[in-house]
Amino acid sequence: MALANEAVARPRSVSLDVHAVSHAYDLEGRVLDVLDGIELAVRPGEFVALLGPSGSGKSTLLRLAAGLERPRAGALLEDGQPITAPDPSRILVFQDPTLFPWRTVWWNVATGLEARGLLAKHRHRVDDALALVKLETFANAYPHQLSGGMAQRVAIARALVNDPQLLLLDEPFGKLDSLTRLSMQNELLSLWQKVGFTALLVTHDVEEALLLANRVIVFSDRPARIVAEIAVDKPHPRRRDDPELVELRRAVLATLGISADV
Amino acid sequence: MTIDVDAVLVASSERVPAPAGRASGNLLAPFTPWLSTLAILLLWTAVSAGGLIGPRALPSPFDVLAAAWELTANGRLPAALVASLARVLAGTALGLVLGLGAGLLAGYYRVGEMVVDRPLQMLRAVPFNALVPLFIVAFGIGELMKVSLIAVGVLVPIYLNTFAGVRNVDSKLVEVGLVYRVPQRLIASKILFLGALPSILTGLRFSLAIAWIALVTSETVNTNAGVGYILAQAQRFVRTDQVFLCIVIYALLGILTDYLVRRLEGRLLAWRKSYDGR
Ligand SMILES: Nc1ncnc2c1ncn2[C@@H]1O[C@H](COP(=O)(O)OP(=O)(O)O)[C@@H](O)[C@H]1O
Ligand SMILES: [Mg+2]
Numbered sequence: 361m362a363l364a365n366e367a368v369a370r371p372r373s374v375s376l377d378v379h380a381v382s383h384a385y386d387l388e389g390r391v392l393d394v395l396d397g398i399e400l401a402v403r404p405g406e407f408v409a410l411l412g413p414s415g416s417g418k419s420t421l422l423r424l425a426a427g428l429e430r431p432r433a434g435a436l437l438e439d440g441q442p443i444t445a446p447d448p449s450r451i452l453v454f455q456d457p458t459l460f461p462w463r464t465v466w467w468n469v470a471t472g473l474e475a476r477g478l479l480a481k482h483r484h485r486v487d488d489a490l491a492l493v494k495l496e497t498f499a500n501a502y503p504h505q506l507s508g509g510m511a512q513r514v515a516i517a518r519a520l521v522n523d524p525q526l527l528l529l530d531e532p533f534g535k536l537d538s539l540t541r542l543s544m545q546n547e548l549l550s551l552w553q554k555v556g557f558t559a560l561l562v563t564h565d566v567e568e569a570l571l572l573a574n575r576v577i578v579f580s581d582r583p584a585r586i587v588a589e590i591a592v593d594k595p596h597p598r599r600r601d602d603p604e605l606v607e608l609r610r611a612v613l614a615t616l617g618i619s620a621d622v
Numbered sequence: 623m624t625i626d627v628d629a630v631l632v633a634s635s636e637r638v639p640a641p642a643g644r645a646s647g648n649l650l651a652p653f654t655p656w657l658s659t660l661a662i663l664l665l666w667t668a669v670s671a672g673g674l675i676g677p678r679a680l681p682s683p684f685d686v687l688a689a690a691w692e693l694t695a696n697g698r699l700p701a702a703l704v705a706s707l708a709r710v711l712a713g714t715a716l717g718l719v720l721g722l723g724a725g726l727l728a729g730y731y732r733v734g735e736m737v738v739d740r741p742l743q744m745l746r747a748v749p750f751n752a753l754v755p756l757f758i759v760a761f762g763i764g765e766l767m768k769v770s771l772i773a774v775g776v777l778v779p780i781y782l783n784t785f786a787g788v789r790n791v792d793s794k795l796v797e798v799g800l801v802y803r804v805p806q807r808l809i810a811s812k813i814l815f816l817g818a819l820p821s822i823l824t825g826l827r828f829s830l831a832i833a834w835i836a837l838v839t840s841e842t843v844n845t846n847a848g849v850g851y852i853l854a855q856a857q858r859f860v861r862t863d864q865v866f867l868c869i870v871i872y873a874l875l876g877i878l879t880d881y882l883v884r885r886l887e888g889r890l891l892a893w894r895k896s897y898d899g900r
Contacts, residue, residue: 461894475802
């Protein structure tokens with residue numbers, strides 16, 4: 361594997377356990393309950409999609425899993441170890457690419473290795489990651505010279521270069537045009553198959569969830585509880601007009617309180 | 623003399639390095655921005671030659687050139703330039719170091735903001751030339767007073783723009799730093815500082831503009847060397863040609879510093895994309 365870290369032989373993926381997690385924010389003196397007793401076990405190498413109404417707490421769960429915040433109650437475990445701080449093994453990809461505008465594509469991707477002092481020995485991993493998202497030729501471009509889809513691919517390469525065992529994706533394709541989104545979905549899928557990380561993808565696109573994930577979790581309105589869990593036992597590649605998927609889509613939309621007949 | 627410093631201080635829009643290579647292929651292109659200046663010069667020549675206004679009130683450009691030659695030949699102008707430049711460099715360096723330091727301190731740390739911001743906001747509200755009497759009492763009428771006055775004038779805009787620049791850095795970029803375990807020290811230097819850099823350079827530009835104003839102000843007080851001294855003497859002896867010369871020198875020095883900052887912006891902010899004008 362091109363991106364493998366030679367220094368430490370690590371498992372390709374980890375499990376994520378979310379145990380009785382509740383979270384709240386203080387908003388202008390009031391307490392805003394966001395997550396209410398979330399219970400979720402993601403197996404190593406599994407691809408889980410998370411759907412839910414906007415403002416229900418999906419991003420919050422990802423921030424907790426990334427270690428950017430600590431939950432008010434409950435615990436999150438990575439391979440059985442409590443998550444207390446950000447770690448390069450768990451990388452969160454934001455909805456916006458949030459690239460550093462003053463850094464070239466190459467240096468944006470190098471961020472994580474540089475931060476850990478690994479860059480000098482592992483420069484080739486940056487090149488490999490760029491090749492993986494097919495952006496080698498843009499290594500020296502600045503973010504403002506990229507299209508939205510290219511920028512998001514850089515963000516994904518910036519995550520992958522760290523060999524994450526858990527990739528947390530927060531609506532990563534939400535702002536892309538539909539054609540770009542389709543090709544990015546395929547790319548993410550083949551990266552997942554090739555690299556073998558565990559993936560937790562927040563999306564508002566039911567079809568995207570069903571095309572990619574092994575399992576779809578549906579959140580209620582805030583404060584979020586899990587209202588549905590749908591296994592998608594179809595091998596990849598999947599066809600979006602597959603009758604079974606169409607049926608599942610109807611079921612998922614129903615749990616979101618939306619009729620599929622429109 | 624009171625100058626509305628506030629109007630000069632606050633960055634409403636950031637100037638951007640001039641686009642390289644626009645209207646390329648035309649050898650005269652670099653000079654086109656100077657055409658309006660040339661027109662003003664010609665108009666000035668014409669009006670003074672017309673004799674409607676006497677040379678006492680409006681010397682011709684040639685009178686001013688002659689004055690420059692005279693003062694250069696007798697050595698007064700070079701000496702004055704050296705004295706003024708030394709003052710402005712010392713004051714500016716001091717002001718920039720203090721202002722940048724205070725701005726970063728207030729930007730990085732909330733405690734720093736608590737300590738530094740209120741006094742500097744008050745200082746900002748005072749036109750710096752109103753501080754002259756105070757500085758004379760405190761530092762005497764020598765070089766220390768002049769350099770301090772320039773430093774205080776310079777300090778304010780660079781402080782304001784550094785502080786605002788750091789605080790305006792997208793918090794998402796800092797979170798990216800946290801996700802990738804970028805050490806705090808590098809978050810400060812590689813994310814917050816670089817993110818604030820466009821604003822810091824805008825502050826630098828305003829600071830340098832103030833530096834020249836502060837120089838003139840300080841040189842009106844008991845000077846025996848410097849461009850301001852020549853100006854004061856020229857006024858006393860009604861040498862309007864020398865008065866004009868001093869004004870032209872201040873203008874040229876201002877343009878020169880602006881040019882240098884622009885070069886700096888062009889180098890440091892090459893990653894930026896912004897509107898070039900049409
Ligand atoms: N830092 C914060 N402070 C206060 N409220 C927040 C904060 N972050 C998120 N929230 C609130 O928490 C709720 C859930 O937010 P989020 O997890 O971003 O929702 P989703 O990603 O599902 O759309 C929203 O009502 C939002 O306003
Ligand atoms: Mg969200």
